[in-house]
Amino acid sequence: MILEKKKAFNEFAAAKGLRSTRQRDIILDFFLSTHQHVSVEELYLKIKASHPGIGHATVYRTLKLFTEAGLAREILLHDGQTRYEHALAGEHHDHLVCTGCNAIIEFEDETIEKLQKEIATRHGFMIRSHKLEIYGLCAECRAAQ
Amino acid sequence: MILEKKKAFNEFAAAKGLRSTRQRDIILDFFLSTHQHVSVEELYLKIKASHPGIGHATVYRTLKLFTEAGLAREILLHDGQTRYEHALAGEHHDHLVCTGCNAIIEFEDETIEKLQKEIATRHGFMIRSHKLEIYGLCAECRAAQ
DNA sequence: TATGCTTTTGATTTTCAATTTCAATTGTGT
DNA sequence: ACACAATTGAAATTGAAAATCAAAAGCATA
Numbered sequence: 612m613i614l615e616k617k618k619a620f621n622e623f624a625a626a627k628g629l630r631s632t633r634q635r636d637i638i639l640d641f642f643l644s645t646h647q648h649v650s651v652e653e654l655y656l657k658i659k660a661s662h663p664g665i666g667h668a669t670v671y672r673t674l675k676l677f678t679e680a681g682l683a684r685e686i687l688l689h690d691g692q693t694r695y696e697h698a699l700a701g702e703h704h705d706h707l708v709c710t711g712c713n714a715i716i717e718f719e720d721e722t723i724e725k726l727q728k729e730i731a732t733r734h735g736f737m738i739r740s741h742k743l744e745i746y747g748l749c750a751e752c753r754a755a756q
Numbered sequence: 757m758i759l760e761k762k763k764a765f766n767e768f769a770a771a772k773g774l775r776s777t778r779q780r781d782i783i784l785d786f787f788l789s790t791h792q793h794v795s796v797e798e799l800y801l802k803i804k805a806s807h808p809g810i811g812h813a814t815v816y817r818t819l820k821l822f823t824e825a826g827l828a829r830e831i832l833l834h835d836g837q838t839r840y841e842h843a844l845a846g847e848h849h850d851h852l853v854c855t856g857c858n859a860i861i862e863f864e865d866e867t868i869e870k871l872q873k874e875i876a877t878r879h880g881f882m883i884r885s886h887k888l889e890i891y892g893l894c895a896e897c898r899a900a901q
Numbered sequence: 902t903a904t905g906c907t908t909t910t911g912a913t914t915t916t917c918a919a920t921t922t923c924a925a926t927t928g929t930g931t
Numbered sequence: 932a933c934a935c936a937a938t939t940g941a942a943a944t945t946g947a948a949a950a951t952c953a954a955a956a957g958c959a960t961a
Contacts, residue, residue: 630928630937652918666940671919687832691918691948707881716879723871727890730863735895736852743888745872750880775908775957797947811911816948836919836947 613643616682616699623680634665638673642683642695648715650692686742705743711752758788761827761844768825779810783818787828787840793860795837831887850888856897 620639624631641658642649655670674695677683684698688708703724707716723743731738765784769776786803787794800815819840822828829843833853848869852861868888876883 628937632928632938634939650918664940668920668941669939672938685834687834689830689832693918707876707879709881710884716881718875718879720871720875723868726865726868726871727888730865731852731890731892734852734861734863735898736854736861736890737893737898738890739855739892741888741890743872743886745876745881745883745886747876747884748882753880753882773908777909777957779910809911813912813949814910817909838947 616643616697619699620677620680620682623676629676634669635673635676637662637665638670639677639682642674642677643697647696647717648686648694649696650694652692654695684740686744688744703741705745707745707747707749709749709752710746711748711755714749714751716749761788761842764844765822765825765827768821774821779814780818780821782807782810783815784822784827787819787822788842792841792862793831793839794841795839797837799840829885833889848886850890852890852892852894854894854897855891856893856900859894859896861894 617639620635621631623629624635638654638658641654645654645657651671651674654674655665655667658665658670674683678685678695682698683695686694686696686706688694704717704719705723707718709715727741728738730736762784765780766776768774769780783799783803786799790799790802796816796819799819800810800812803810803815819828823830823840827843828840831839831841831851833839849862849864850868852863854860872886873883875881
């Protein structure tokens with residue numbers, strides 16, 4: 612899985628004529644070994660602990676590259692921080708976001724995906740990507756109330 | 757429709773013990789007369805043209821109030837600007853967002869809504885709100901390519 | 902209508918994520 | 932090793948959003 616993604620990135624880099632750099636390797640390693648939905652700041656701090664030389668800007672830039680390469684996907688929640696989740700081209704999942712404890716539960720639903728395609732077709736729209744987030748309270752937070 | 761919303765806001769204000777102010781009236785008028793999906797900045801500039809006294813902060817604060825009152829809903833697209841769309845409690849629609857021309861097409865789909873509820877139930881999750889955005893190219897932008 | 906208390910306002914400052922800048926560094930083909 | 936372009940990172944900049952706080956405005960009461 613991790614190797615698969617590294618390979619995917621290398622292919623993307625090669626196709627785009629990007630150079631292979633120490634920093635990108637490190638950032639990719641860290642990104643792949645974090646939990647889902649890291650914010651840039653969070654990842655930056657993690658990396659900084661063992662690689663103090665790596666700068667803010669590079670982390671931002673590189674995560675944008677991963678997104679272009681299809682390894683990552685940007686998610687905007689409502690706390691003003693951009694997060695990135697793991698992704699592989701083609702695969703997709705959506706989110707239940709708990710507003711109580713900020714937990715994120717992932718799910719997939721083929722029927723919803725299919726309905727989206729139908730809607731798009733009806734409007735002459737060509738889908739590139741989509742995002743479905745359901746906000747509310749998870750089972751634990753409901754119980755705790 | 758506009759009166760209905762004004763009434764809704766007045767009721768909300770009364771229930772919360774908020775005062776009725778000239779600024780809030782003006783901002784509500786402008787908000788209700790704009791197209792869907794205004795950014796705060798956009799609305800602020802529109803208002804400023806005829807009411808130069810009204811400040812940035814007030815527009816931000818007031819839009820948050822409208823959201824609390826159920827008249828507006830925050831939407832985060834990928835341009836770093838928070839937008840607000842018109843809403844009435846209970847009503848909901850989702851978006852096709854064209855990455856070519858930034859057009860936003862609204863749609864509603866009962867089946868998708870129903871599937872979301874099922875998914876939530878399956879996870880013991882209580883839905884408060886949700887957001888579905890489909891990104892891609894609209895018919896015009898596809899043709900223009 | 903005046904009084905006194907409280908909310909609201911708005912100019913300004915602050916914050917903070919994200920981007921830009923640019924000189925120095927590094928990767929890569931020759 | 933050389934040359935040249937891409938990349939990096941410290942620092943500055945931008946820009947949205949929130950916080951601050953004295954002044955102004957709303958509102959209940961006399």
